[in-house]
Amino acid sequence: MEGCYERQIALNECKKCFIQRDYSNGLRVRFSNEFPLELEGKIEPEVWTSFIDDLNLRYHKADSVTFASVVESSLGFITCNLSRLCVPSVWNRVLKESETFIEERNRAVFIPNNLFIRDPATKGLRVIEVSILDEFVPQPQPTQESSCVTPMLTPRN
Template sequence: MAGGGGPQSPTNKVFVQRDYTEGTAVRFQNKFPQELERYVERHVFENTINTLNNFYRQAEKINSSSFCEGCLACISAYLLYLCVETHYEKYVKQAASFIDHQNETIYVPRGLYITDPLERGLRVIEITLLDARP
């Protein structure tokens, strides 16, 4: 009866909120949560958040490629999106892959699990503490 793709029976959660200081673009605060001090180093956490912010910035970036993609989609009555992955989807998938890799190599071995922000509507990054360390 378990839902989602993450580990079950969490003991605690930490949420990293969106950063709206530079507008409404998808960006998360890289302020290190005190609750994670016993689990992961500050620079490792900040690198993860900064890399995710970079993926989302690239996803929302408007360039000639994304402009042409939008024009072709409009001309084809948006049937283009049935055949082609969008510029945005490419970067969101890269971010999800990065999170999976970070979980496998860094966070799960240290008792943490990062949930893909897309699963939370890009509102927060949820970090689950898998085991309560004293």
């Protein structure tokens, strides 16, 4: 355990890569499993594809119409959704399971490879945000002019 240390990195300063949602099969929650060029040399394509496929499978299970989902919807309708207070919905369970899965994969696979995957639920299930921990966004250079001076607006004639 010697030589191990903990470092803190501000994710907003890291270079980002976004994995878009795949709408080719309709509105089902599914993310593109194409290997992004930004991750070339940072992680094996097979590891990435396996991660995305596992995540897509979890969302597919939540989207599937099953006997349990029909009973859940019917019970919610009959009780005016008060049943949701007692029993979490399939989607809530899948979102929690996915969050745990992503946290585990971050610890085991991605962080050791200088990557961090943000849960897509934080972005409304539209994109998967990948932060590249060893590449930083260049900070804007301060201008020579005073930043306190605001330009004066002139009315049109």
